[in-house]
Amino acid sequence: MAITSANQLELLQTAEAVAREKMIDPVLVIEAMEESLARAAKSRYGAEMDIRVAIDRKTGKATFTRVRTVVDEAELENYQAEMTVEQAKLYLDDPKVGDTFVEEVPPVEMGRIAAQSAKQVILQKVREAERDRQFEQFKDRAGTIINGVVKREEYGNVIVDVGSGEAILRRNEKIGRESYRPNDRIRCFIKDVRREARGPQIFLSRTAPEFMAELFKMEVPEIYEGIIEIKAVARDPGSRAKIAVISYDNSIDPVGACVGMRGSRVQAVVNELQGEKIDIIPWNEDVPTFLVNALQPAEVSKVVLDEEAERIEVVVPDEQLSLAIGRRGQNVRLASQLTGLEIEIMTEADESERRQREFELRTKLFMDKLDLDEFFAQLLVSEGFTTLEEVAYVEVDELLVIEGVDDDTANELQARARDILEADAKAAMENARSLGLEDSLAEFGEMSPQMLEALAKDDVKTLEDFATCADWELAGGWTSVEGERVKDDGILEPFGITLEEAQDLVMSARIQLGWIDPAELETADHDVEEEDAE
Template sequence: MAITSANQLELLQTAEAVAREKMIDPALVIEAMEESLARAAKSRYGAEMDIRVSIDRKTGRATFTRVRTVVEDDELENYQAEMTVDQAKQYLDDPKVGDTFVEEVPPVEMGRIAAQSAKQVILQKVREAERDKQYEEFKDRVGQILNVQVKREEYGNVIVDLNPGEGVLRRNEKIGRESYRPNDRIRVYIKDVRREQRGPQVFLSRTAPEFMAELFKMEVPEIYEGIIEIKAVARDPGSRAKIAVISYDGSIDPVGACVGMRGSRVQAVVNELQGEKIDIIPWNEDMPTFLVNALQPAEVSKVVFDEDAERIEVVVPEDQLSLAIGRRGQNVRLASQLTGLDIDILTEEEESKRRQAEFEERTKLFMDTLDLDEFFAQLLVSEGFTNLEEVAYVELDELLVIDGVDEDTANELQARARDYLEAQNAKAMERARELGVQDSLVEFEGLTPQMIEALAEDGVKSLEDFATCADWELAGGWTTVDGERTKDDGVLEPFDVSLEEAQNMIMTARVMLGWVDPAELEADAEEDAELEEEQEA
């Protein structure tokens, strides 16, 4: 097949037809044609030649050109596509390295094999264009709900028609035991769009918490308009869910607005989610108050919040325990997901026993270490003293408020406490020295002898060892694996070292060792401060 005037316009018509059919840019089809014609020309003139083809967008005329690039003498490798400066002088005026010489060559006859190859190139380019179009169309639609038609089911995964392209609703993203037949229409949430080798993959979901949030946005105008905000969602798909909402208009009840007249709004969402029961909860910035709401319908007697550990302890009456925990732990699990906290539930009797055990333990501590009788030790515990450091270094006035304690008695108590602590410090330091701890760590500010002993037992014996530690290795932390939070014990955790304190100590050690430039730290701190100001604004 030769590119003659008879079929020049046919190229453009073919490009237009393919572009319309595939709904892509005609220029992409013409570029594919140019590439396929260039390949055919190379098979005729030689693969080493740099043959290029340009198709006129108005007339359809295909121009074949040979391009040669000017290179340094010692870089000349391909004589068909390159030439030296001296060689270029017969074609160009004052040639320089990098210049190109372009000359037109006769068009080629395309045999059957070349035509087939050209067809494959065009089809490949069209497929790539289709994939790019689908990716560009859906990459910015993550988080939206689509109403799609089921095409088929493959190994439990549902393939749906996205027009253009297909999306996949994987087995674990379906609610319960949902099953669909071809041509069924379903609502799905676009969870992720990825560009993969086999083409763009659009992953859909019906179990994502965001799916429920988007459904409420569709059913509740106040959420769509921003008057009510969904702050958190927790789901056990197909069974039960909790959703926390807040209203920015004092005259609108967020829970009532989401429920709707006679439950019409929430019922529409429930029906879409295969009868999933939904608890709508008012959001509160005070975490204990919010948790009490989240554990509904159970009644809560008391809440103790440990902010550092992100744990919360809930005390409930005996008859409310099973309700608070829920069937198979569902209620407390959803409340934990909603608040982002680990929740320990105790009955009032269990909490009373634990507090009594703590009282007895502290009483014994003061009896053994300060040589006190049981009554006096109990007085100290009742006044809120929990350890020897508090007794040893508290202001004297705080001891004098205890019944029967005068100034001499208070001074004697503090002296005993300090003597005991000093003896313990000396013992801890002696043990640390036996383990081989170095002076650089001993002299580091902020570490007590007991801390140094604990570090030495864990293999941290020098300032260099200390500087290589991670903050969580010192202060402890939490790791989430497969949705379950597990505790990571820290070496200095028994000494109530917070994560922030651990970070500061480690960074100070790195600065002392010259590993970190203090100026860079100041610059990073300023950037963080600016970011926080921007976020607040």
């Protein structure tokens, strides 16, 4: 096939037709044709030649040219595409390295193999352009809902036609026992769009919490307009869900707006989610109050929040325990997802038993350490004293409010407590020394002998050892392992040290060792403060 005047315009017509069919820029198709013709010409003139083809965008005329580049004589490698300055003087006036000499060459006759190769190049370029267009079209739609038509099912995964491409709904992203047949209409959440070697991959989901949030946004105008905000969503797909909402207009009830007249709005979402039961909960900044709402329909007697551990204890009446936990733990699991806290549920009887156990342990502590009778030790515990330190260093007036305690008794109690504490501290320091505790850490001056003993037992014996510790190694913390929160015990955690205090201690040790310049630290803190202000 030769590029003759008869079929020059046909090139442009073909390019237009392909571009229109694939919805891509005609220029991309023409560039693909130019590349394919250049490749065919190289097979005729020689692969080492730099043959280029330009197709006139108006007439369709294809011009074949050979390009040679001027290079330094020492760098001359390809005699077909390069030439030295001396050789270039035959073609150019005052040639320099980097100049090019372009000469037109006759068009080539394309044989069957060359034509097939050219066709493959054009198809490949068109496919790439089509993939780029598809990626650009969908990359900004991640996080939205899309309607599609089921094309087929492969190994449990559903392939969905989304208009100008295909998307995949994996079997673990389907709700429960959903099944689809070809040509079924389907509504999904675009979870992710990735550019991959085989083309853009669009991943859909019907189980994502965001899917429910987007459905409510479609059904509730107040959410779409920003008057009501969805603060959190937790789902057990196909079974039950909890959604927390807040209204920024005092005249609008967020729960009522989401439920709709006679439940019309929430029912539309339920129907889309295959009958998934939805609890709509008012969001509250006060975490315990929010949790009480989240555990509905169960009633809650008391809530104890441990913010540092991101953990919460909930006390419910005995008859409410099964309702609070829910079938297979569903209710408490969803409430935990909604609040982002680990929830421990106990009955009033369990809590009473635990309080009694703690009362007995503290009573025994005062009986053994302060040599008190049981009744007097119980009086101390009843008044809120829990440790020897509290007894030893509290204001005397706080001891005098206890029935039967006068000035002499109070002073005697405090003297006994201080003697015991001093003896314990001395024994702890001696034990720490025997374990190898060095002066550099012992004289650090910011920790008790008992804390130093705990460090020495854990093989932290020098200031250098201490300075290399992470804050969580000292104060403890929580990590996530395979989706479950796991407790990390800290060396100094039994002494009530917080993460912030652990950070300060470690930083002080590093400064004392000269590992960190305090001036640089202040500069860094100042920069962080400025960033936060911005």
